[in-house]
Amino acid sequence: MTTHGGIEVVPIGGLPEFAPGDSVAAAICRAAKIAEGDVVAISQKAVSKAEGRLRHLDDVTPGAEAQRLAAELDRDPRQVELILSESAAVLRAEQGVLITRTRHGFVCANAGIDASNMPAEGIIALLPEDPDASARGIRSEIRARTGRKIGVIVTDSFGRAWRLGQCEIAIGCAGLTPLDDWRGRSDSAGRTLGATLIAVADQAAAASDLVRDKTSGTPVSIVRGLGPYVTIDDGPGAAAIPRPEAEDLFR
C-alpha cells in the first residue's frame, strides 16, 4: 500500500477539557469537519479523562512491594502502587526509572501513568482499560454522526530504550492498518524484500504529535491522506503491535 499523494496533519482547536462521561467523539465532530479517510489521533489523556480512568493518590494504599520499590527508586509509594496495579511484570527498576509490561502488553515507563495536565494536584491518569475498544467506540460514534469512513488512533508518548526523547505511538486503533506487511513482496530490482513490516499506526501517531502543543493541550489532530490504510472493519487494533514475549530479546 502507498499514499501516492501527500499527507496533511492538522491540529483540532477549541476542544473542551474532558471529564468522566463526556463524549470525545461528539466534541471532535463539533470542533472539526471530518472527511472521508481521515485518521483522527486522540491523546490517551483525553480518552482516560472521558472514561474516568483517574485516581487520586490519597485513595491509594501502597502494598509491601510498592513500598519496597518506592524506597529503592526514591518515588512516591502510592504512585508505584498504581503502576504495579496496571502492570503484568516489572522489567527494570533502576536509576529512579520503573519499566513495566502493562496488562495490555505495552512495555513502557510507569505503566503509562502520568500526572501532567491533570485537573488537580494528586490526580493521576491511568491508560484506558482497553484502548482498542476506546478507539472502536469513538470511531463508531464519529461514523454515526458524520457518515464518514475514518480511522481512529489513541496515542501516548513512550520513551525508547536506546534513544532520548519520547515518540507518540498508537496504544489503540480502529479502522486503520496497524502494521503494513511488505514481506514477500519485491523491491525495485525484483528481489524479495526482507523484514519490511511498516509500523503505520505508530508513524501516524508520531506525525500527529508534530502539530501538538504539550502545555496548552491539543489532544486531537487529524492525519489526512492515509486513505489506503483506512479499513472498513475495525481491524486488529494496536493489540497487534506488541512483540510476542517469546521473541523479546530484552526482558
Next chain:
Amino acid sequence: MTTHGGIEVVPIGGLPEFAPGDSVAAAICRAAKIAEGDVVAISQKAVSKAEGRLRHLDDVTPGAEAQRLAAELDRDPRQVELILSESAAVLRAEQGVLITRTRHGFVCANAGIDASNMPAEGIIALLPEDPDASARGIRSEIRARTGRKIGVIVTDSFGRAWRLGQCEIAIGCAGLTPLDDWRGRSDSAGRTLGATLIAVADQAAAASDLVRDKTSGTPVSIVRGLGPYVTIDDGPGAAAIPRPEAEDLFR
C-alpha cells in the same frame, strides 16, 4: 515550540537511482521546489549509494568471530563480518537476530546494513560514515542552490525492542532541533511538566515515511510546517539522540 498550523508531507518523485559521486542535493533541487522552512527527509540508502558506502559480499573475508556468530544464527558469514566491522558492541545474537551498537552509537538490527533495493545481487549498503555530516553537506548545498533556510534529516527504518514493525528514525540531521525540551516548563494547570523531551527529528522521520513506497523507491520526502524547529545553525545533529550508555537499562 509548537507548529500552530498544520504540517504537510509530500513525496518527491522523479529522482534518479543514485550512484557513488552523485549529488543528492542537486537531484533534489532539480526534482522539487524547496521552500523556506522545509525539512527534507532523505532515506539512508540514497545517501549511502551517493557516498559509495556499498560493499560486495564477494570482497568480504569473514573472521573467526563472524564465522562463529553466523553459524549460531544461520546467517551469511560475510554479512555478519560487515555487521561486526560497523559495530562497537554486540548486544544480542539470538533467534537469527543480531542487535548491535553501531560505531555511531545507534542500537539496531544488523548495524543498519541492508541488501534490499540494491543495484545488483550481493551488494550491501552500509550506513553513512557520519550521517550528521551527510545531512550538513546536503543542507549546505541545497541552501547554496536555493537560498532557503531548511532542515535535512537522513532517515533509516529501525525495529523496536518491544513492538513489531519498523519506524523511520533520524540517523543524521542538520538545521533541525533533534529533541525539543519541555522539561521545567509548565502544563495547562501551571504544574511543572515531568520528563517531556520530544523526539522531533524522529517523529519528522516517521511522518516522512508515511508517503513513501518501499518498492518503487521514493527516497526523499519533504515535511512542511516544521519551521519553528528549523534552525539557522546546523545544531547538534542526530548524535544528540542516542541514550548515553550509562543510562541504558537494556544492554
